[in-house]
Amino acid sequence: MNDIKEKLQTIKEKNLYREMRYLSKPQDKYTVIDKRQVLLMSSNNYLGLANNEEVKKSAIDGINEFGLGSGGSRLTTGSYDLHKKLEEKIAKFKNCEAALIFNTGYMANVGVISSICDENYYIFSDELNHASIIDGCKLSKGKTIVYKHNDMKDLYNKISTINPAKGIIVTDSVFSMDGDIANIHDIVKIAKEFNLLTVVDDAHATGVVDKNGRGSSEYFNCKVDITIGTLSKAVASEGGFVCADEYIIDYLKNKARSFISSTALSPGIINGAIKSFELIESTDRVKKLNNNIKYINKKLNEIGIEADENGDSPIIPIFIGDEDLAMDISKSLLEKGIYIPAIRYPTVPLNKSILRMTIMSTHNKEDLDLVINELKQILIENKVIK
Incomplete structure (x- = not known):
């Protein structure tokens, strides 16, 4: 048992400890995490069907x-x-x-x-x-x-x-x-x-x-x-x-x-x-998703984050590197009402942490513009971009 406790302590000391965040509303573009309403930018519910009435x-x-x-x-x-x-x-x-x-x-x-x-x-x-x-x-x-x-x-x-x-x-x-x-x-x-x-x-x-x-x-x-x-x-x-x-x-x-x-x-x-x-x-949900992917990739390029404007993937990584920094940026975004989790080792290689952003067909341009504006400010403050 002591061996397990020691391993767990090592995980915590390396800032690789993981905790659950609990949702208390459906998996829509806006949800509630830990009693805070947030714009959800990390869900695999790509077409917004998880809470669809039909x-x-x-x-x-x-x-x-x-x-x-x-x-x-x-x-x-x-x-x-x-x-x-x-x-x-x-x-x-x-x-x-x-x-x-x-x-x-x-x-x-x-x-x-x-x-x-x-x-x-x-x-x-x-x-x-x-x-x-x-x-x-x-x-x-x-x-x-x-x-x-x-x-x-x-x-x-x-x-x-x-x-x-x-x-x-x-x-x-x-x-x-x-x-x-x-x-x-x-x-x-x-x-x-x-x-x-x-x-x-x-x-x-x-x-x-x-x-x-x-x-x-x-x-x-x-x-x-x-x-x-x-x-x-x-x-x-x-x-x-x-x-x-x-x-x-x-x-x-x-x-x-x-x-x-x-x-x-x-x-x-x-x-x-x-x-x-x-x-x-x-329905045209797939088309809306693809349009959103191209729109946010274009906006990311405009603020200095490399992204493929012709890309078709709803998964968009923002490379941070340091685990502590990635966690701090994710926390700052959450305080602004935007949830983009930090992904750390061992899911990604050590010192190659990312913010893993995902796009849904139910996001609109106002949602995506909000994310870009808040993200830009926080990344500049943390000297990730200029």
């Missing part, structure tokens, strides 16, 4: 018709008609043969990688991949080779040196901290040359990337073998999913332990997700 009604309808709990795993008593309906909806949305729902995107990544990659597989993984991908690699029996972030030359050289008989290339599409987009087109090209499977995590791309929000495959106009995603971000529900050819989905149903051994998601959650997909397809 989505909430659909979730309630699902509970009223099927009850609250699912009652079992999908392979025992937990599969409902709604699960099948959502899987068919996701497969069509992603232009794949079939889909399978997992309880979280984390469990989807862990389940896919660990069940496919036996001791004969090599796994080529981007160095900035999400923790769930890293843990999936560790749980598998495959040999993991990490390549430099989004560096196609390094990836190619490492694959060609080994020339594996079996293997996968796995990457996030939109990276969760830096917000940049993987070069999926070249990854697919390399994979085809060496007969490897491509596994792409579309967690931050689904409902966001591509003019219709269909994700990285549509964005790059290419087909990946396995697309993983989440229902908890732009879709504003809970759960994860995998899209692939039908035989791969059948294999995962029989081999992915994180699917087999988990109680199914509740009917209300599933019905809410179905409605979210319908709204993504039938």
